[in-house]
Amino acid sequence: MPVPAEYERASAKFYDYLVDARDTADLWSTHVTYTMTQGVFQVFRRRLSTQDAIAFANILPICLRALFVTDWNIGEEKKPFESREVMTKEVKSLRDKHNFSTETAIRDVAEALRRHVDEEAFDKLLAQLPEGAAKFWTPLPFKNDFA
Secondary structure: OOOOHHHHOHHHHHHHHHHHHHHHHOOOOHHHHHHHHHHHHHHHHOOOOHHHHHHHHOOOOHHHHHHHHOOOOOOOOOOOOOOHHHHHHHHHOOOHHHOOOOOOHHHHHHHHHHOOOOHHHHHHHHHHOOOOHHHHOOOOOOOOOOO
16 A cells, blocks of 8 residues: 555645644744744633544644644643633743744634634534634634634
8 A cells, every 4th residue: 555645745734734824923934923823823722622622633634633633731621712812821821931832823823723724624614613712713803803
């Protein structure tokens, strides 16, 4: 059996995502975009059960899937979905001295991520996750949309 294309082109597809997210957020570097994406993933992951987080990770492209589970403390207390402002501060707390995430980081990552996943499968899964999950990944500009 040949190596699945998902694995064969994983690095190129990951870089395609980073460039897309960088441009969406109007950032200057894919390095900055990497930290922003990891922060958004961690904020979202903290609001899911382990089972739901794994289901979410499984619909991501392989390298984004790896980033989603990187540095995961599965014993960490689950948090509720909060205002986008509160969750954006949480995004910015990851490596805070080297984090240049935008004020619209969650929206920027959501917008770019949707272009790199099977959007139908993505939305179907989000509908099965806890309340707030689908809204988190809605790339529309909301203010205090979880409060």
